[in-house]
Amino acid sequence: MSSYSYLRTEDRRTFASGLYCKECGKRFELSIRSACDECFAPVEVRYDEEGVSNALTREKISRGPSSIWRYWPLLPVSRDEGMRGLNPGMTPLRECSNLAKLLGVKRLLVKDDTVNPTYSFKDRPVATSVPKAIELGLKGVGCASTGNLAGATAAAAAKYGVPSYVIIPQGLELNKVLSAHVYGTNIVEVNGTYDTANRLANLIADRYSIGFVNINLRPYYVEGSKTLALESVEQLGWQEPDRIIVPMGSGALLTAVGKGISEFRRFGLSDGTCMISGTQPAGCSPISESFASGNDIRPVELPHTVAESLAIGDPASGSDAIGVIRESGGYADAPQDDEIVAAQLLLARSEGIFTEPAGGTVIASLRRKIDDGTVAADETVVCLITGNGLKVPSHLARGIRSHAVGSTLPEVEQIFGQAK
Ligand SMILES: Cc1ncc(COP(=O)(O)O)c(C=O)c1O
Ligand SMILES: [Zn+2]
CATH class of the missing domain: 3.40.50.1100 (Rossmann fold)
Structure with missing residues (x-):
């Protein structure tokens, strides 16, 4: 019997059993702590296996709330307390067949986190x-x-x-x-x-x-961030995609995606061999550079990129992210700002989704990696689009062109041509 059975209702529980050092495995209470006091490696939340296996089935998840709290047995606070908040999540996984065709890949899905309560995955x-x-x-x-x-x-x-x-x-x-x-x-x-x-x-x-x-x-x-991966798998019918492409700043989101995928596998909720790939803007790409060179991460003193939300020069979860990418067989990439902005517009104009440059970084990278053969034409790819374009308007607003006309029909003929 689970040691949690004394709790009165399901909603009051958390199955989180402690914080564990990712290096030496030392256990700590669920307290305020980010690193191990022995080896200084990061700590992570782990869960009571028996409790989670009983509480987390496909059927129970499907009947749960339409938010991240449907996965409450794998989250570190009780569902009751969590649901007093803004209840983000269960954002659309949009089928992007126009863009798939344009780029040359079998199936492309966008996990659209531009529509969360404050318009980003955060x-x-x-x-x-x-x-x-x-x-x-x-x-x-x-x-x-x-x-x-x-x-x-x-x-x-x-x-x-x-x-x-x-x-x-x-x-x-x-x-x-x-x-x-x-x-x-x-x-x-x-x-x-x-x-x-x-x-x-x-x-x-x-x-x-x-x-x-x-x-x-x-x-x-990071436990909240991993729900992006859990939802993507559930929305694909409990199937992992061939690849997930993740924008990286500190590398925390990518690390969380790796944790989510491996927990779903461990509890028998999905199977697959999803490759997890990461992308940063070329103007601030310490993780991608370290991945390519095999050297330690060298912090970037003065990031310079249109993708401001990814401008983290000294990424706290960079090494963890590299580990997840390598283990899953993914890639790390770093497109230029002009490619990022072009990709933002391409996504908007082919699929009607307006992302901020962080999402442009993902689409730009997919385009580059299809072109160089790293992403195979028969793959199913999920792109994480993590922030809304309306929060970052300046660089695009400069490109607005409009037709200045008066209020009579002859003036609009230059735009629409002669009436039939
Ligand atoms: C829109 C958006 N995408 C991705 C990221 C990257 O997240 P992380 O720092 O966890 O790598 C951020 C970080 O601020 C962000 O704002
Ligand atoms: Zn340790």
């Missing part, structure tokens, strides 16, 4: 880490952010009624800052890059009782 990791912070009795929540996480953290904090603090680099796109401001957060803008913001957030996290979702709550944060 609502997922926040949905598991903010309630955890509250459960642990912390006084507030925060994050270091390249933009999207700030909005997601601020919105979730508003919903749970706790104060929030978002540490961002100077000069972020206005709409990203606005998307945090409206939720009534405290915005701290540092004079420097994301890495400067991240270092400052680490210092604050050590000093005050604040749960920084991607720092001292990082193990709980």
